[in-house]
Amino acid sequence: MGRAPCCEKSGLKKGPWTPEEDEKLVAYIKEHGQGNWRTLPKNAGLSRCGKSCRLRWTNYLRPDIKRGRFSFEEEEAIIQLHSILGNKWSAIAARLPGRTDNEIKNYWNTHIRKRLLRMGIDPVTHAPRLDLLDLSSLLLKPSAAATSYYPTQADLDTLRALEPLAGYPDLLRLAASTLLPAATTGAAEQAQLLLPWLLQAQMAQQSAAAMAPAPQSAATGGEQFACQMPGLVHASPTAQQQMAQDHVAATCVQHASYDDASHQLDYVSPALMQMASTTTDASNLQQQWSSTVTSSNNYNNNNVNSRVSTPSSSPAAAGRMNSSSTTKTTTYGLNASGDVIVDDAGLLDMHLSELLDVSDYM
DNA sequence: AACGGAACCAACCGCTGTTCA
């Protein structure tokens, strides 16, 4: 049952706070502390409800609040923490000293969210957007009959079947361009090869979601992949990505005897799904996949500890990475204990379990 | 200068989880 609004009583003021009201509230809290918000307004001589006083204090009047524009570092931290924590603004704010959840929420909705959308990144999942994927590119027209090619009913059915998977456009393009047998030129034939393992990957994804429902919609691909690799459940996205890449390489080696690409796909697809779901940059994914496949023959256990840097979704950060600037780039991830890992400049993992422990929110 | 739409952000609303009588 929802509770009655605390400000229903008549006579309580609403709307913007006046400097006099601010003064009263600050003076009272300085003298008596925060205490009971319900009784505070009366004691402080304010015609406001306690809830309004609490919001005004926590979002505006608190002395430790940092005003002004967000720095590049703060912005990057918000994006990375949001990719881990989702819309848990208070949890994100707890890791950004001087910033309130309300401020971060507003900044996200007015700046970051829009920019991610412009970049073709879904601000909820941090994955490439479904609506930007050209599914028809999957069905490569036979070159000899390109001008007279019409999709068959089977092609259209295939497109419809693939649509739910289009949240991973990089994966789909990659699969179409890299994994299909070179000798296969027919669109329907390619789709027939592609479909089974994509569906398999989707089913794995769905069963993972059913087995371990994510706390909120921004669940990472790592969580989805965890059903196939249970050890990944508490691994950081970066670690999951690396483990998935290693898994791909291992499975490539393991099943290298299959000269039929479709058989390899059966084994490689789940790991590839993980690579795609933890990667938001197409070229990076292509690079990872290419290097994984080409190096798979040399695969050894030493690779397990190598690192794959998480691509930045921030133009500002991208600029920093491409320049010779000495500005630090900080990467957030989750370690095996569920702690946020802060990776400065990709050189060092700092486990700030006390400051950055997000295990409570996972 | 005037207007309208976009952007911004403080504040509110409604809900959930916790505490306590």
Next chain:
DNA sequence: GTGAACAGCGGTTGGTTCCGT
């Protein structure tokens, strides 16, 4: 065990400011 009171959170609203025409 139950329900009211309370604190806190995330989503939304609406007033204000900015900016382009």
